[in-house]
Amino acid sequence: MRIVLVGGTGLIGSAIHARLSAEGHECVLVSRHPVTSPDRHHVHVALDVARTTDASKWKSVLAGADAVINAAGALQGQDMQGVHVAGSAALYAACESMGVRRVILFSAIGSDRDARTDFSRSKRDGEAVLMARDLDWVVLRPSVVVGRPAYGGSALLRGLASLPILPVMPHTAAIQPVHLDDVVETVVFFLRPGAPCRVALDLAGPERIGFSDAVALFRSWLRWRPAYRLHLPSWVASAAYRVGDVAQMLGWRTPVNSTAQAEMRRGATGDPEPWRRVTGMRPRHLEVALAREPASVQERWFARLYALKPLIFGVFGMFWIATGIISLGAGWNIGMSLLREGGLQENVAALTVTAGALADIVIGLAILWRPLSRYGLWAALIISLTYAVIGTVLVPRLWADPLGPMLKIWPVIMLNLVAMAIREDR
Template structure:
């Protein structure tokens, strides 16, 4: 079959493309921005579902397609994401285009529980997308998975690993239970419904066999890593609310943290459902989290990732603040000291303009690192500026290498931190 997969760089979409290709299906990936994903041999379309809001936006890409699997989804509205457009308006346009192009088979990913409660814009828009598909004359299947976990680390799968690496486990208040479902079981379900003659026009909850608390999920990962149980403490409500708001602020800068206010609303409801209809229709026996982890022992790279998970946000808070505050201090309280450093050197006549230029460069670098679309450029800029300071300082003030506080010696750890940030920048 020729299968078009939207949201192809996400956890489910990426794994599905790999599995379909391995089973000799022809796959067309739809990505919301170019350059994402790791399958250079699979045809790729760069099309943002939040902007493809008319059926004619999709029509050119449906020629010869036998089935569409819609895996596109976003957690929360932000500067770069729109839940209504992705889950409802854009999805509806795709479904209409499928009907017009005689692409009858459509498998659509929703979320568990959206038919029962809609506590946030995420679940409201997901339900609207489901209803838009149900209204079409297509062989549709709506899959509503619980929290999907798998070997790839992204979203909740990454968060649980990161939490498992903490020696003290902060427990969020008011969290519901989770029937986590394995990625392999989800992908096998899609393949079942792509088979000729498979049932259609049905909605299924994809839920694991056991309902776990968040701390129990994290405990499973700690045992998988070979670590003993962590000490737990429940975060006060105000602390948890602050962390969710900080996640919202990071999203406005283009980052995609899993901890945001929509996540707080959704996780209070929990992610539970009845897996029996899914099991009866497909004959799939969903794996428990413990069983799935036992099949894939943790490796050193898994432990590295878990240990670095919360180091990454710390880096991308500290580095922008470091550069921006350095620039501000150079123009205010540190102005006289900065000028005095250059007085008496070959650049003495340009001391004041040089301090201003350096301060502005520092602030620009910091802003670029903080804004996700330009963070990579900002990190390279920071490395370039740091090397320039090292060379200029060695020429103009070589004594700074051996002063008691070693101001130029600090360049080496600064460079290493920026290279480390570059190494862990990629999100998917």
């Protein structure tokens, strides 16, 4: 089959693509950003679903397609109405006009029962738009999806599992984690000839557990001793979610934000029995699924680095901003005296200190703002090496300074390289 997979580079989309490709299907991957290394086994189309609200613009993508899988989604900080409703509506209209009957939509569990947030409401409205079409539609509403890959809520579970003290958020409801392989297997079932259609199913695991209990299972899987559970007061938890909102405004994709807060209060539970009846699937228990795939050292590294990533970028960005502010303020005379010692004239020294301080501030701001963070990190690396060279040439005695200003550049460079290594989200 030729299958158009919208959101094909995400957690669920990537797993579906891998399975379908292995079975010999041709996939047309649609995602917002072009892939850096195209795969010769599939066609990739860079397209922003939220902005593609004209059905005619989808027709070239759907040419020759036998089915469409819509796994595109946005949680917060993006145009949820555009992704889940307007752009998807144009896609479904194009499917209807071109005779592409089979459409599988990934929605969100509980959105049909209790739509508390813009995320849930837009998911619910997106379902309604599809159901109104004369298509062989299938709506799948997965709970928290877990598996060997990690992104979003799945990555958050691992990151929290790495903490020796587990912060327990108040007012969080139960979840029914569902394994990624079970989700993929369900998609394969509905792509088979004669598969049922016009059904909406909750993809929920067989047991309800608390979010903190799910974290504890991951911690056990990672072979760490149980963590002490610290129950956070409501105001501390709210502050943490607001920090996530700020990170979202700076372009970072974080599963901790005010939308997640509302969704966690609602929980992620559903009735898996209709899913079992229709497909014959027997969704696996989280503990059993984890036991079948023992954690390696790479998972332990990921969990620890995921928890540290916000601190690494936050502290590193603020470090550069602080050095710039200090250089223009309390450290001005120190910087000037060092440059005069190196033989620079007064006006040249003043210009150098000012330019360096402003560059530090700009670099720090770029590191904190994700769209420019790659350039900020490269600039930080280059300017750190430049400072080392200039300091060595102008004031070589700094290498013997007991406070080690020249030696401390190298740990800064190492942290810079770590930030560059973990910047990527997927």
